[in-house]
Amino acid sequence: MHELVVIGFGNSLRQDDGFGPAVVERLSERIHHERIVLLAPSTLTPELAATLAETRQVIFIDACATLSPGEVARFDLVCDERSDVSLVHFLSPEALLVWTKRLYGHVPTAELWLVGTEQTELSEELTDVVAARVDEFVLALEERIAADVPPGGSLN
């Protein structure tokens, strides 16, 4: 069983939409822990359910166009089986939790961490206001790991 899965998702060619992958990339340079999985997909896809089925907690990191640029929001996610869980080629975090429960009978504790986007044009560079949040998220994740995850790897 994994202790923690961090999924930072988004399109890294669309400026601030690449915030989640940028956080995971930075975190992966600092964290090496055998029971922590770091993923940076562009979208959430069905096979991630198999990973979450073997996970105690998951943190999704995404960019959000409806928050103010650089604004941060964190939510606890619940597995609500009434939520829209339709499959297109991708899933929402909530839908992925429902998939995991229905298929494997297990749901990890889940949180969604968001940052508001300023621009999502064609570029690999985050805007300054959003880039400034990357280290903040990495620090918060390291603190979470130090508090919640039993030793088994290293924090460089």
Added chain:
Amino acid sequence: MPILTIEPITRIEGHARITLQLNDAGEIEDAKLHITQLRGFERFCEGRPFPEMPSLTARTCGICPVSHLIAASKACDELMAVEIPPAAVRLRRVMNLAQLLQSHALSFFHLSSPDLLLGWDADPAARNVFGLMREHPQLARDGIRLRQIGQSVIECLAGKRVHPAWIVPGGVQSPMTQAMRAEIRALLPEAMEIAERTYRLYRGVVKRFRDESEAFGDMPTLFMGLVDAKGNLEHYDGLLRIKDCEGNLIEQGVRADEYAEVIAEAVEAHSYVKSPYYRPMGYPHGLYRVGPLARLNIINRCGTPAADEALEEFRALSPGKPVSSSFHYHYARLVEMLFAVERLEQLTADDGILDQKVRARARSNKNRGVGISEAPRGTLIHDYTIDDDGRVTAVNLIVATGHNNLAMNRAVLQVARRYVEGPKVSEAMLNRVEAVIRCFDPCMSCASHELGRMPLDVRVIGRDGAELQRMLRG
């Protein structure tokens, strides 16, 4: 990377629109599938240095980026005028087959099997992947696992599952290690077990669908795809072959740089998707199909034992002639899943795949390069022209869903004529229209796969052009 501005920004993801034209007798006269999203890749790639093309065009799709990486890299290989190392060819093939496996798994297990196993007339609230999970939980888990295996192979080679930048002009970025090979090969027995189990299950249920087989795009068209030097199933390289609906060989041995001699493209006002056609037959008569169904119809053999056995059973659906019903794309996908696993086993068993020479390097030596590969959904063509400084001046992309555009429209018309009576559109009709489109597994609109809730806008137009009925869903 500089910021590019694209105008107009008219990307409307996930919406298809269908118009049905009635005659004076209230019968269906015409039907059109409108794809209303614009991606603009052909235009905004202009001016970029050609080595960027694989990573740029891979962003066309989050499901089959490997196909674009491969076709783009092959076009760049041509621009550099290099012969890439044999190990790189093998490694590209491995990644292409892994992607085929995961893409077919998504299409069959999670998008189409609820229709096939739960019934066309089932309540959309139940005719979805959760209904499938309730009725066939092992099948749903098998789908997840097979996709996971395909993605794991891609990740093992490239370091990431989606948009891997490992396939590059001239070859691949890094060789395969013994450990990587062992990791990939360890996954294959389970993949084969799932592929065989699913194939057997489908064989058991396909006989139920006689009506759908006759109505779901069962029509005379040409079939096109790549074949290898022996005329066998080929997804990476080879030459284009075209057969007609009677099985006659119309074209064979068409090289990538000759594709425009047999394929031309029309543009229709009602859709952003181009409508390619077979040039000698003209537009719109020269419609053809690509993808799993077409591939199995044009080849001599698959070239692997289990897939060849399945191919014989597939061909029994239409003895002596190509299988003409688009409904049997599903069947063809399952045969290709068997093939993909078997070929992965063969390719990774060869020690040549471990060779350390995996990349040829050169600057541009030609001004035009065309790369063709077989994506999960069909033939993918990347055609680039560059200036003497290596900057792209023209791009033509013909994707599988474009090749199938005319055929999809014809299939929608056929379904409408079979199931729509008078101006009244029923939910059952919508279900079948949705399902016939899904047979082709079109990729330009991810939401076109949404089960039971495909965002559809169906309009029934009378002879005088007046809108008689409009039914919106999603």
